[in-house]
Amino acid sequence: MASHQITIKDIARTLGISPSTVSRALKDHPDISVETRRQVQQLANSVNYRPNALALSLRRQKSNTIGVVIPEMVHHFFSTVISGIDDIAFSRGYNTMICQTNEDPEREMRNIQALLDSRIDGLMISVSKNTIAAPHLQRLIDDGMPVVFFDRICEDVVTNKVIIDDFMGGSIATKHLISIGCRKIAHLCSPDTLIIGQQRKEGYITALQEAGIPVENRYIIQADSKEAVDENREQLIAIAPEIDGIFASNDITAIAAIQILTQNGYRVPDDIAVIGFGDGPIATITSPTLSTVEQKGFSIGEEAARMLINKIEEGPVPLEYETHIFTPLLRIRESTRKI
């Protein structure tokens, strides 16, 4: 799957016709005029176009199995997405096989290949933090494999996608802190390579700007795991006397921050209000219970599975790719309830 290989899209662009027309012309589909079929096939031959043999052979026989690739199943969000996928898949007669990448693009490639080798009917994927380009995924789609991205998408790959509005999530979390009187709000963020983290941060920055609150770079700490927060403990303690609110890009990070603040004599929410992101089960179990943004993992999984199975069952017809965007929901609990 070298990235310089000619694709259906290249042929379509050259001839000024749609990729689905090219795809059907290559398969001698009767809906396509004899002349177009001849043109396409001639060009395909001359540029040495080779369809992905595996993907083509896959389309012949249904396995009633769908493949799912996720970064890590220890994340509660992904395990709830899987539950949503499983429920829809099971009810429609499909099995689900799941691979995890551990945020490693090489494992991701190997996982995808293993799933293809096992003759899946379609693929759902949430890419690793470190996956930048995805020409192999684009090629797969061009070759007719139904693929749905969820949550962590590749923006430049054209296919069905199910996401949550992370910008809005960051914005409503920050606006909530502002609404309870916070003016000096810190943000614990993800590395910038992660689009969803970037968007949450943009939501935070925009909400501050809209409220006329200056954005302080010192208040933005890159830490998206308990370990990372512990490593940045000194920086957090250094800004703690100034700040009155924290928006953390996930629940674990929020709770780790609360622990450090509490150990250093700060009261949450009275001195510093804290809001997380995700709404996993720990949000209701900690003390104080955690305000957070609900990520709707189960609904995302259901919708992604529905989209994928519809695509599998409608077959290789021309299609409109859709992006379904879920709206996140504010969950207000004790950690932002000032007395």
Place this chain on the structure above:
Amino acid sequence: MASHQITIKDIARTLGISPSTVSRALKDHPDISVETRRQVQQLANSVNYRPNALALSLRRQKSNTIGVVIPEMVHHFFSTVISGIDDIAFSRGYNTMICQTNEDPEREMRNIQALLDSRIDGLMISVSKNTIAAPHLQRLIDDGMPVVFFDRICEDVVTNKVIIDDFMGGSIATKHLISIGCRKIAHLCSPDTLIIGQQRKEGYITALQEAGIPVENRYIIQADSKEAVDENREQLIAIAPEIDGIFASNDITAIAAIQILTQNGYRVPDDIAVIGFGDGPIATITSPTLSTVEQKGFSIGEEAARMLINKIEEGPVPLEYETHIFTPLLRIRESTRKI
């Protein structure tokens, strides 16, 4: 895969030879005497023995993929087992495909079949709470498919197993409560169909008996999820004035109990000490932090993967089945630290 089908084990029993001899005789293995081969093949014909064609064909071509069947990946324990499996598998050049059963034996069967259809080299499984018998798994093993059970095993299936000593886990948790002065210890337990839950309960009962403490049936409440604890709230509140300790069969249950006790004016650990089981990330995040029994999910996963891959790579030679038993570890934190 009807359960009355003749197996290699049946033939072995009838002829008074080992199943591996039968297996090799059926394959005309040169190590087996011509006479034995003839005997075995004659009997196999006369009883209409049909090897699992699928399993046999699978053995011919390696896919370098191993299948894993687990009850639910939202359980932190199973997600850590998977991490251990993945690490060993990846380093030895295998991919891992995971299916979850949602504790449903029918989905379990379908998952196994889907993994077999996708030509896995071997299978790791932790059975659902509701899986009683597993003749289909025994048959798979008899037909030469490498299978390793982990954590939730089927006692009557003969194969490699990796487990933790749940009896000892229940015992050390209860003995710890006794050692800090508790005498009226309640137990939040799993349904009796779950062997590991049964064993933790037996560990609890035996520890009480060894300390000369009478076992009170009223103190044993069947509740192994947050929802179940909430449903049994009244029963817990009813015994709360009498008890001074709780051993819960998992961390979530322990934390749910602490919440109910705290809401009703009891102090943990001063009035009632609480210990869980599992040592997931929530154990260090809650307040008070939770004493618990470490389940060693990562090590269990690593060992199960090692066993399976060794079995895959050593091929269909006669083998000794092993059971590797991990020893659980006590993790003492604030919830049992009396002042």
